[in-house]
Amino acid sequence: MIGGGIDTGTRIVGPDVDFLAIGPVLALAVAALVVILVRAILRKRGPVNQISLGVGLAGVAAAGVLLGIQWNEVRDDGTITTIAGAVRLDTFGVFLGVVVLAATAMSLFLAASYLEREELEAPEYYALMLLSAAGMLTMTTANDLIVVFVALELLSIPLYVLAAFDRRRLSSQESGIKYFVLGAFSSAVFLYGIALTYGATGTTSLTGIADFLSANTLFEQGTLLAGLALLLVGLGFKVAAVPFHMWTPDVYQGAPTPVTAFMSSATKAAGFAALLRLLGVAFPLYRTDWRPAILGLAVLSLAVGSIAAVIQTDVKRILAYSSIAHAGYILIGLQVDTARGRQASLFYLLVYAFMTVGAFAVITVATRKGDDKHSLDDYRGLALRRPVVGGLLGFFVLAQAGVPLTGGFVVKLEIFSSAVDAGEYGLAIVGVLAAVVAAFIYLRIAVALFTSPGGEAADASEDRPVDRWTAAVLAVTTAAVLFAGILPGAWLTFAKDATFL
Amino acid sequence: MTTVLFFVFAAAALGGALGVVLSRNPVHSALWLVQTLLSVAVFFLLQDAELVAAVQVIVYAGAIVVLFIFVIMLLGVDRHESLEDPVKVQRPAAIALGALVLAEIVFLAGHEWATGARTARGAPIEGGTGAFADYNNIERVAHVMFIDYMWAFQITAGLLVVAVVGAIVLARRSGERPEGQEPGTPAPERAGPESGSGQRPDDAAVEEPVGEGAT
Numbered sequence: 001m002i003g004g005g006i007d008t009g010t011r012i013v014g015p016d017v018d019f020l021a022i023g024p025v026l027a028l029a030v031a032a033l034v035v036i037l038v039r040a041i042l043r044k045r046g047p048v049n050q051i052s053l054g055v056g057l058a059g060v061a062a063a064g065v066l067l068g069i070q071w072n073e074v075r076d077d078g079t080i081t082t083i084a085g086a087v088r089l090d091t092f093g094v095f096l097g098v099v100v101l102a103a104t105a106m107s108l109f110l111a112a113s114y115l116e117r118e119e120l121e122a123p124e125y126y127a128l129m130l131l132s133a134a135g136m137l138t139m140t141t142a143n144d145l146i147v148v149f150v151a152l153e154l155l156s157i158p159l160y161v162l163a164a165f166d167r168r169r170l171s172s173q174e175s176g177i178k179y180f181v182l183g184a185f186s187s188a189v190f191l192y193g194i195a196l197t198y199g200a201t202g203t204t205s206l207t208g209i210a211d212f213l214s215a216n217t218l219f220e221q222g223t224l225l226a227g228l229a230l231l232l233v234g235l236g237f238k239v240a241a242v243p244f245h246m247w248t249p250d251v252y253q254g255a256p257t258p259v260t261a262f263m264s265s266a267t268k269a270a271g272f273a274a275l276l277r278l279l280g281v282a283f284p285l286y287r288t289d290w291r292p293a294i295l296g297l298a299v300l301s302l303a304v305g306s307i308a309a310v311i312q313t314d315v316k317r318i319l320a321y322s323s324i325a326h327a328g329y330i331l332i333g334l335q336v337d338t339a340r341g342r343q344a345s346l347f348y349l350l351v352y353a354f355m356t357v358g359a360f361a362v363i364t365v366a367t368r369k370g371d372d373k374h375s376l377d378d379y380r381g382l383a384l385r386r387p388v389v390g391g392l393l394g395f396f397v398l399a400q401a402g403v404p405l406t407g408g409f410v411v412k413l414e415i416f417s418s419a420v421d422a423g424e425y426g427l428a429i430v431g432v433l434a435a436v437v438a439a440f441i442y443l444r445i446a447v448a449l450f451t452s453p454g455g456e457a458a459d460a461s462e463d464r465p466v467d468r469w470t471a472a473v474l475a476v477t478t479a480a481v482l483f484a485g486i487l488p489g490a491w492l493t494f495a496k497d498a499t500f501l
Numbered sequence: 502m503t504t505v506l507f508f509v510f511a512a513a514a515l516g517g518a519l520g521v522v523l524s525r526n527p528v529h530s531a532l533w534l535v536q537t538l539l540s541v542a543v544f545f546l547l548q549d550a551e552l553v554a555a556v557q558v559i560v561y562a563g564a565i566v567v568l569f570i571f572v573i574m575l576l577g578v579d580r581h582e583s584l585e586d587p588v589k590v591q592r593p594a595a596i597a598l599g600a601l602v603l604a605e606i607v608f609l610a611g612h613e614w615a616t617g618a619r620t621a622r623g624a625p626i627e628g629g630t631g632a633f634a635d636y637n638n639i640e641r642v643a644h645v646m647f648i649d650y651m652w653a654f655q656i657t658a659g660l661l662v663v664a665v666v667g668a669i670v671l672a673r674r675s676g677e678r679p680e681g682q683e684p685g686t687p688a689p690e691r692a693g694p695e696s697g698s699g700q701r702p703d704d705a706a707v708e709e710p711v712g713e714g715a716t
Contacts, residue, residue, distance in 0.1 A: 036662070128670070
């Protein structure tokens with residue numbers, strides 16, 4: 001030891017670290033750093049983009065392999081808690097890690113061609129997206145409110161930058177600044193919630209909070225309940241639940257479309273990971289207090305998400321509102337607070353990731369130059385002019401509406417039947433009504449796709465060819481959504497194995 | 502000894518604070534601020550809070566004042582600053598609120614306990630409690646930072662990387678291509694009135710030129 005005359009001793013001994021548990025996070029972070037290094041060292045533009053995409057995909061693949069090993073490990077040997085209780089690796093965390101990683105991989109694919117044609121800086125984009133995904137994976141296994149908070153920042157801050165990435169478009173800048181201001185505000189609210197919860201329980205560990213609450217009875221509930229409420233606000237913002245959804249349409253519309261795909265799928269999964277863990281691990285004893293709050297969030301999200309979508313005319317905004325409504329369905333599964341409900345929510349998150357990435361994948365190639373012509377009129381007659389592209393958009397839109405034989409139908413069915421199982425008939429009815437209202441707007445998109453534009457004839461020469469990266473994403477998402485709709489058994493088992501908290 | 506130190510540095514802190522407010526030159530104000538911050542660091546040392554003292558010197562006296570001076574230099578030192586308040590109520594409101602805070606502190610200092618912690622009049626806490634009983638305060642901070650919250654502390658590094666990359670991405674002049682293309686020579690498709698601001702021709706019609714003029 002260097003101590004010399006000072007008594008340093010050896011009293012500070014670092015905690016045990018299970019590197020398997022944090023392996024996927026490290027893989028993504030290392031990939032991001034390598035991308036930055038490559039960008040700094042190599043000068044030629046073309047190879048840099050190729051190499052950084054390759055490094056990024058390699059990182060995602062490595063993380064995927066590690067997640068597979070983790071899954072077998074924790075399913076057979078049970079939960080792993082490591083790094084002084086800050087990381088809790090269980091099947092639940094691995095499952096949502098898989099959702100996040102799948103969404104990340106597909107978003108990287110989408111970005112590959114998008115960045116090239118919009119002439120944007122590719123390596124920085126990949127690095128930021130990988131770091132954001134690392135934050136999301138941290139979030140899915142976080143067992144401490146401080147870790148949840150840092151992970152929340154690590155996943156959000158790259159997204160603020162990515163939303164504003166296409167700085168030549170004013171709407172992208174607006175999207176970034178709006179997301180940043182509101183996101184920073186919601187982070188502050190979340191942090192205040194942590195402070196109050198810590199004040200009431202004396203710990204920031206999720207399992208520690210649960211232990212404290214089961215061993216002690218609080219005479220004054222005010223501080224803890226206020227803390228819990230603020231935590232719900234912070235996470236409600238991230239998953240875009242009403243009334244914390246105001247940013248969603250503008251940000252989704254303005255952000256580059258691959259970023260929107262990433263935000264709507266991966267961020268939602270990470271946000272729900274924290275929400276499920278918070279409610280299920282830390283506050284199971286307070287279920288009578290938080291269930292009404294979640295009920296309110298779910299009903300409002302369903303109502304606003306479905307009804308407000310009807311008056312929109314921009315396809316990206318419609319999908320933004322529909323993502324709000326989807327958050328409402330997922331919240332139903334949380335609200336019923338049964339194993340079945342959680343299973344349905346997890347299943348929904350998995351399938352929704354494919355549905356929404358698929359829809360946004362079509363959007364990246366459907367319109368002509370730029371990324372700001374997404375009104376319904378621009379899509380009119382798309383399926384007549386380009387049957388495959390238009391047909392696929394119609395498919396994903398109908399899947400989101402919940403048409404049978406698609407994954408969207410099965411997930412909604414699961415959510416509703418879990419609500420009925422738990423005796424929450426009212427909630428199930430609200431959900432069905434919202435689905436009916438939302439079906440109207442989805443059908444409106446589908447009809448627009450198949451009606452002739454009339455007036456000026458569309459110039460087919462300006463149409464963008466579907467490149468192979470996007471084609472791969474479309475193939476995967478279509479297969480996944482169909483597979484989930486026709487043979488949901490395997491997916492349901494996967495989700496069921498992940499519902500132990 | 503402690504008392505002497507306290508009064509010397511109390512005078513220095515107050516003198517520095519007055520200097521900040523009364524100096525005409527903003528650079529002098531910033532330097533007076535250093536004096537106040539260093540004096541406060543000495544108070545922390547007198548309270549056995551070595552780590553806070555070190556942080557006070559490194560973060561406040563070091564980084565933040567440098568940042569102040571940086572901004573002052575950036576905006577131009579010799580520019581005449583108008584001391585007129587744009588909002589008239591600001592000054593009386595500031596005086597009233599300042600007086601209120603002072604009264605609050607004096608009131609709380611007269612009590613043994615305030616907000617659950619001991620005040621200047623309360624009995625000092627010896628040692629501490631529980632597992633930390635024989636740790637000094639740097640060891641306690643180390644324990645929290647490198648054991649209890651090590652994972653959170655580590656992933657903060659990721660945040661720093663994001664901050665650097667994000668700042669560069671957003672601050673770089675839009676459309677600038679540092680590699681393969683000479684700066685200042687617009688690519689053929691960018692030629693025209695908007696050249697250099699990186700606008701695509703079809704965007705120029707619907708958007709204000711941005712990015713170039715902002716800096």
